[in-house]
Every structure is written in structure tokens, then in C-alpha cells.
Amino acid sequence: MSSRRGSCGNEIEGGLMGPISGSGDRVERGRDDHAVVIAGGGPTGLMLAGELALAGIDVVIVERRANQDVDGSRAGGLHSRTIEVLDQRGVAERFLSAGQVGHVLAFAQVPLDISDFPTRHNYVLALWQSLFEPILADWVVSLGVSILREREVVGFAQDDTGVEVELSDATSLRAEYLVGCDGGRSLVRKEAGIDFAGLDPSTSWMIAEVEMAEEPEFGFRHDSVGTHAIGRREAGEPIRVVLTEREVEHTGDPGLDELREALVSVYGTDFGVHSARWISRFTDMSRQAVSYRSGRVLLAGDAAHVHPPQGGQGLNTGVQDAVNLGWKLAQVVNTTSPESLLDTYHAERHPVGARVLHNTMAAVALGRADDRHQALREIMTELLGMDEPRRRIAAMLSGLDIHYDLGEGHPLLGRRMPDLDVQTADGPTRVFNLLHDARPVLLNLGEPGGFDIEPWADRVRLVDARHDGVWELPVLGAVAAPGAVLIRPDGHVAWVGDPTDPRLPEALTTWFGPP
Ligand SMILES: Cc1cc2nc3c(=O)[nH]c(=O)nc-3n(C[C@H](O)[C@H](O)[C@H](O)COP(=O)(O)OP(=O)(O)OC[C@H]3O[C@@H](n4cnc5c(N)ncnc54)[C@H](O)[C@@H]3O)c2cc1C
Numbered sequence: 469m470s471s472r473r474g475s476c477g478n479e480i481e482g483g484l485m486g487p488i489s490g491s492g493d494r495v496e497r498g499r500d501d502h503a504v505v506i507a508g509g510g511p512t513g514l515m516l517a518g519e520l521a522l523a524g525i526d527v528v529i530v531e532r533r534a535n536q537d538v539d540g541s542r543a544g545g546l547h548s549r550t551i552e553v554l555d556q557r558g559v560a561e562r563f564l565s566a567g568q569v570g571h572v573l574a575f576a577q578v579p580l581d582i583s584d585f586p587t588r589h590n591y592v593l594a595l596w597q598s599l600f601e602p603i604l605a606d607w608v609v610s611l612g613v614s615i616l617r618e619r620e621v622v623g624f625a626q627d628d629t630g631v632e633v634e635l636s637d638a639t640s641l642r643a644e645y646l647v648g649c650d651g652g653r654s655l656v657r658k659e660a661g662i663d664f665a666g667l668d669p670s671t672s673w674m675i676a677e678v679e680m681a682e683e684p685e686f687g688f689r690h691d692s693v694g695t696h697a698i699g700r701r702e703a704g705e706p707i708r709v710v711l712t713e714r715e716v717e718h719t720g721d722p723g724l725d726e727l728r729e730a731l732v733s734v735y736g737t738d739f740g741v742h743s744a745r746w747i748s749r750f751t752d753m754s755r756q757a758v759s760y761r762s763g764r765v766l767l768a769g770d771a772a773h774v775h776p777p778q779g780g781q782g783l784n785t786g787v788q789d790a791v792n793l794g795w796k797l798a799q800v801v802n803t804t805s806p807e808s809l810l811d812t813y814h815a816e817r818h819p820v821g822a823r824v825l826h827n828t829m830a831a832v833a834l835g836r837a838d839d840r841h842q843a844l845r846e847i848m849t850e851l852l853g854m855d856e857p858r859r860r861i862a863a864m865l866s867g868l869d870i871h872y873d874l875g876e877g878h879p880l881l882g883r884r885m886p887d888l889d890v891q892t893a894d895g896p897t898r899v900f901n902l903l904h905d906a907r908p909v910l911l912n913l914g915e916p917g918g919f920d921i922e923p924w925a926d927r928v929r930l931v932d933a934r935h936d937g938v939w940e941l942p943v944l945g946a947v948a949a950p951g952a953v954l955i956r957p958d959g960h961v962a963w964v965g966d967p968t969d970p971r972l973p974e975a976l977t978t979w980f981g982p983p
Pocket of ligand 1: 544545649655
């Protein structure tokens, strides 16, 4: 590959190169050297860049698109846990003010009410990806992240000290780590030789955003081919059409004529369809990278997992991958933690991705139109009408039940920390406010002054607090109030105990480096 170092050009959007920060052996970097290069500035790449920038890491995004415009509206919204992670960074309001709140999500078209979930965000936020991305990009750029636009990562070579990243404009960048957030067809994944294991598609859907001269039938229609839908979220928006196709194999995107034909075959009319804003197709292909890491190269988002959009989980899973990886990669770059911390990224996020593939496969099967699947769907609808099954499935789709396996212990261990109202020496606050700067927090809920974490004081913030209410987790319900919790920057609980617990130094070392 080319080792030529070009200038970064003048299409850089955003701030100057961030500072090289952290303790330990600092790596000397030249003009086109960065701690981290991210291939792809979609939802996952942007979120990861934001997390790294908050930790003071010099990160650059290489993005093919000239701006943040998205083809079609794509993803329809945000689930509770994604809104929570944005809330942990103090930016949730930007997204909430641009979308619409709804208390019902759906599994295989079975509605699931989540208004009784113990979270401030007990709803789904209807917000098209085309609106989500520019808001996220504005925040990330405001943190000083540079986006190199209209350029692609076309190859890379890694060695003991870094990765040489080759760009489409015949320049290259040197990075300590390269993260492929470059979508389902990820070049980074392919070049890294990481197998994308899973299932070939069994069904293909045509998707379009159009205008229609006649008033169409809004809602779902089932026939022998499958389920079809026509809808419009708001007056003034284009009409969205999703049609199950007879054939699975296709070459390229369909055109307006093909859409007309498909409408006629399902509805007997094309409703005078015109002014197509977007016509595309998607399938139920389900594949996952067998490893999320190969040396200095990591994968996140669609680059690591693809699945059908049933349940609306793809974008959400990618953003949450980024929040799991960001602080770990920052600590490794800063040399506060050993490289092995990065292995916990795969260990924690691969099972989450696998579960999304699994539930979307089930949703596709339940959506089949024949009588037997219809019977199965009716039984599922009955089951999901009961509280316990509804809570379990809805907590899975919303990401609120994610439980990283950190061993035996208090139910909070490995789960998301609830956003409790707490009293601190600085006055009343809520837990998520303590996580805005993406640094770990030791929250002492017992006698103030009981902890001494001096060796980690530069990395972990100790907060004495009081919470008088109950501790309630999604699905599990009320749990015993802990004496103290160690909260990771991603909001997951790394340790639960009291000042005398000998496992606290071990947990601090595991997650935030040796004293
Ligand atoms: C019809 C449809 C409906 C969907 N509905 C939902 C939903 O309701 N909810 C949900 O959560 N998800 C949904 N999804 C999935 C969601 O759109 C994706 O999961 C999400 O976009 C993944 O984000 P990402 O950043 O990982 O990848 P992408 O969004 O694919 O972003 C990858 C980025 O990398 C860039 N890129 C690619 N290759 C290179 C390269 N070599 N060099 C530089 N840049 C490169 C691309 O331009 C792109 O910007 C839907 C998807 C589809 C198609």
C-alpha cells in the first residue's frame, strides 16, 4: 500500500486536531498521525468519535459522503437505552425536541406498551435517521472532531505500533487504532479478514418514499407473498411504502416502473405513484462478524452486524457499541489500561449483537403471511398481552435489559445504572448528570467519606450521595439498595459493595487501570 503522507486537504469539517492526551508513554505524532481513525461517519462512527473526543483523544473520521444527508429516511427512531446514553452525555434534549414520543414499540407487529418501565425515557422516539445524523454530527463536531469528507478508506496495513490507513485520494493516515464503522459492506472488516458469519436472505422488501395521486390504503396488508405496508408519519411527509417481493435475488435498486408493477400486483392499482424521493430494497440477511477485533483494527455498528430492520434496532445497537468501545479505546490509547481491555468490547457486545440477530430472525418468521404463521402470531399476541412476557421482550428491544457478564453478585452488576435522583454535597442532581464528561464515578450511598481511592483519584470521580427512593430495574423490579456502586463511563455498573469490600481495588484496576 502507499505510504505517502498527503496533507489533509481543506474539506475538513470540524475542529483542529485534538490534543494528544493521557499519561504513560505518549506516542509522538506527525501532521497526519492520529490516535484513532474511524472509517465511516454514520451513527456509529459519529458516536464513537464523540466518546473519544470527550476523553481527549485525537480522532478523525474518514467519510465517503459529502455531507450528513441520508438516502431516504432509513431508521425510524430511538429506543429507550439509546436515549439514555445520549442523556448520560447531556445531549438527549437535542434529539427529543426534534422527534415525537410514543409509548408503544412492536415485536412482529404486536404492540408492546412500555410506559410502566422504570426509566425517565419509557418510550420510543420517532426520529428519522435523516434527522438524527445531522444533530449527532453537530454535537460531535462541536467537541473538536474532524471529518474528512468525500474520501474513502481503501486499504490499510497494521504493524506493531499502528495502522497505515490508505485513502481514496492517494493519501494516507497513520493511526494507533482503526475502527471500521463503515456499514454492512465494511471494507475494513473484509480487509481485516474477519468472517461475517450468518444467514443469506430468505426475503426481500422494496422500500420507497413517494407521492401518490390517489389516497392509498394506509396500514398493513397480508397476502400469500407476505406483509406489505403503506404509511405516512406526518402530513407533509412523503408516503412510505414497504412491499414484500416475490423474488429474493435482485441486482441493484429498483426504479419507479418496478415499484408501480409491485403496487399493482399487491393492491391492484399503483395509486398514481410519482415523485419518488427514494426507492431501495432490503433483505433479512443476518450476519455477524465472528470477531469485533483483529489487533489494532476494531469493528462497530453495521460493520459488525447486519439484520433486517424489524424492531428498529440496527442504529440503536451501533450507537451503543460505540459507547461501550469509546472509553475503553481511550484508556488504552492513554496507556492507563492494557490493550486487553479491548477484548472486553467483543466479550460484551458480540452477545448483544447476536441477540438482535436472533430476535429479528424470529420477527421475520412471525411476519410470514400463511395460515400457520398467522396462527403462531395470534398465539404470540396473546402471550405478549401478559405482563411478564411483554416486559421481557420490550426490555430486550429497547436495550434496557442489557446485562454484561461481570460475574456473580448484586443484580446491578453489569447492568445499566438507573438514573436516580440523588442528594450530593453540591445539591440535588441525577446520576446521569454525573456521567456527562464520560468519566467513571464511584457513587457512595453510605456514610460520606467512607472511601479512599487515592491511587485512582485522577481517573475516577468519588461522589458521596443519598437516594431515598426504591431501586427498580426493568424486568427484575425492585432490588436491594447498594452501599456504593462503581459506574463505568458507559453507565454500566462495574462493582457493587461497601468500603470494606476487598474486590473494589480489583474492579478499579480491571476497568480503569492499575493504581
Ligand atoms: C429500510 C431501513 C430501515 C431501518 N430502520 C431502522 C430502525 O427503525 N431503527 C434502527 O435502529 N435501525 C434501522 N435501520 C438500520 C440503520 O439504518 C443502520 O443500522 C445504521 O445506519 C447503522 O449505522 P452505522 O453507522 O453502523 O452504519 P451506516 O449508517 O451504514 O454508516 C456507514 C458510513 O460509512 C460510510 N462508508 C462506507 N464505506 C466507507 C469507506 N470505505 N470509507 C469511508 N466511509 C465509508 C458510509 O458513507 C456511511 O456514512 C434501518 C435500515 C434500513 C435500510
